[in-house]
Amino acid sequence: MSGSCDRPLAVRCGAFGDMVLLTALIRVLYAEFGRAVDVVTTGPWSEPLLRGQPGVGEIFVMRSRKTPYWLSIDQQRVVRLLRARGVGPTWLCDGDDGVQHILDRAGITAEHVVAVRDHPLLDGEHAAAQWRRMAQIMPAAESAPHRVDLAAIAPGCHLQVPALQCEALDAWLRSRGIGDAPLILVQAGNKRTMRRGPRRLAVNHKYWPNERWAEVLRFLRQHNPLHRIVLLGTGPEYALNQEIVALAGVDRLHNAADDLPIPRLVALLSRAAGLINVDSGPAHAGAAVGCPQAVLFGRALPSLYRPWGVENADVQLLTGQIDGQPNMLGISSRQVIEAWTRLKLRPASGG
Numbered sequence: 001m002s003g004s005c006d007r008p009l010a011v012r013c014g015a016f017g018d019m020v021l022l023t024a025l026i027r028v029l030y031a032e033f034g035r036a037v038d039v040v041t042t043g044p045w046s047e048p049l050l051r052g053q054p055g056v057g058e059i060f061v062m063r064s065r066k067t068p069y070w071l072s073i074d075q076q077r078v079v080r081l082l083r084a085r086g087v088g089p090t091w092l093c094d095g096d097d098g099v100q101h102i103l104d105r106a107g108i109t110a111e112h113v114v115a116v117r118d119h120p121l122l123d124g125e126h127a128a129a130q131w132r133r134m135a136q137i138m139p140a141a142e143s144a145p146h147r148v149d150l151a152a153i154a155p156g157c158h159l160q161v162p163a164l165q166c167e168a169l170d171a172w173l174r175s176r177g178i179g180d181a182p183l184i185l186v187q188a189g190n191k192r193t194m195r196r197g198p199r200r201l202a203v204n205h206k207y208w209p210n211e212r213w214a215e216v217l218r219f220l221r222q223h224n225p226l227h228r229i230v231l232l233g234t235g236p237e238y239a240l241n242q243e244i245v246a247l248a249g250v251d252r253l254h255n256a257a258d259d260l261p262i263p264r265l266v267a268l269l270s271r272a273a274g275l276i277n278v279d280s281g282p283a284h285a286g287a288a289v290g291c292p293q294a295v296l297f298g299r300a301l302p303s304l305y306r307p308w309g310v311e312n313a314d315v316q317l318l319t320g321q322i323d324g325q326p327n328m329l330g331i332s333s334r335q336v337i338e339a340w341t342r343l344k345l346r347p348a349s350g351g
Contacts, residue, residue: 005086006145007035007057011103012093013042013065016262016281017305019049020288023157025091025131030055031148032135038085040078040102045281048262053160058085065098075102082106089142091134092116111141121304128157128308156308159288161270169267176254181228184220185268185291187277188213188244189237189257205298206278208328210240214247215333216276220340221250227273232265232282233257273345276336278328283307287315292346294318294339298328314344 008029012022019041026037036057039050042065050056060081062074069075079102087108092099092115103113114137121130132155138144173179190206220229229252231241238257245253256268269275269286275293277283283295287309294316295307302317316339320330 003086005088007088008033008037009040009088009090010037010093011040011090011099013099015043016045016049017284019046020157020159020281020284021127022093022131023053023159023288024128025093025135026055027158028132028135028148028150028153029091031153033145040099045262049266052162065102069101078102079105082108087112089139090114093131112139114139124303126306126308127304128155156310157284157288158310159266159285161267161289165263165267169264169271172264178228178254182226183268183272184224184227184229185232185272185275186217186229187232187275187280187282189233189240190278190280205300206280206328208278208296208331210244210247212333213244216336217244217248217253218250219337221252228252228254230254230256230268232260234260274340274343276340279305287313292343294336294343296328296331296336299326316342
């Protein structure tokens with residue numbers, strides 16, 4: 001039988017961007033309870049992203065919530081840890097029942113849970129605003145510890161970059177021959193792009209042709225001669241970036257996809273003058289550290305998923321249509337270039 005715990009618990013098994021968005025919920029819960037918020041999650045990005053962030057307590061990570069329980073050592077370990085932690089106010093932020101069996105086995109019953117499926121999005125509501133609203137709803141078995149004025153908590157998503165992380169970034173930039181040059185970041189790929197088979201698939205709503213990326217890079221090099229341009233991504237996106245670099249045919253392009261763990265990525269975003277990317281996790285992380293950016297959207301709704309972060313950092317949204325339907329392929333290179341010229345970039349000295 002589980003004991004009790006007075007720390008709030010947030011359960012979210014999402015992609016990189018989803019976990020950045022979750023910081024909106026964590027900040028409100030932290031203000032209400034005055035205690036760090038523990039998190040149950042999945043994925044190799046969640047722990048390095050959230051570790052050490054204000055208001056984040058223990059992080060319980062499973063490799064997958066879909067593996068049968070009897071085969072998953074990670075799930076069994078998380079259940080043991082939750083039982084030892086005790087039952088307390090819990091916010092279930094997954095819209096399906098994929099992780100419900102973890103809560104059941106840990107003894108966290110429905111009267112201790114606020115579930116997002118019971119509090120759907122309002123018309124026109126942003127995902128971060130939904131989490132802020134949900135954070136002020138208490139489970140049936142719990143009483144509000146300390147009501148806060150939501151207006152006193154800055155909206156959007158926020159990430160802090162520790163000084164040690166910045167120092168580590170400085171060393172890495174020197175090792176890559178970039179030094180203290182001002183930075184422009186580009187994120188061309190996404191997890192759909194890197195699936196096996198042709199990149200331009202019907203299921204890949206975030207594909208934008210290499211030739212257009214190359215045209216944008218040539219513009220950036222011509223009009224930002226002092227900047228180094230760094231191409232972001234995960235390991236599988238390294239080859240994609242190399243193809244774009246070859247097409248662009250300009251100098252001082254750096255493909256960082258071979259060596260970009262989450263803490264380094266966030267530190268880069270906090271340092272850069274600006275970012276051009278598809279709707280992705282780095283877009284949300286960039287906004288959370290105040291990086292100005294131009295974001296290409298495919299089928300996702302900008303009203304729901306636009307990057308929303310620190311002090312309303314400048315974000316230029318780009319959408320296009322093909323045959324009357326939202327489609328990233330309907331965005332031209334010229335539109336991206338024009339959006340970039342409208343951005344209020346950080347000074348060349350960085351963040």
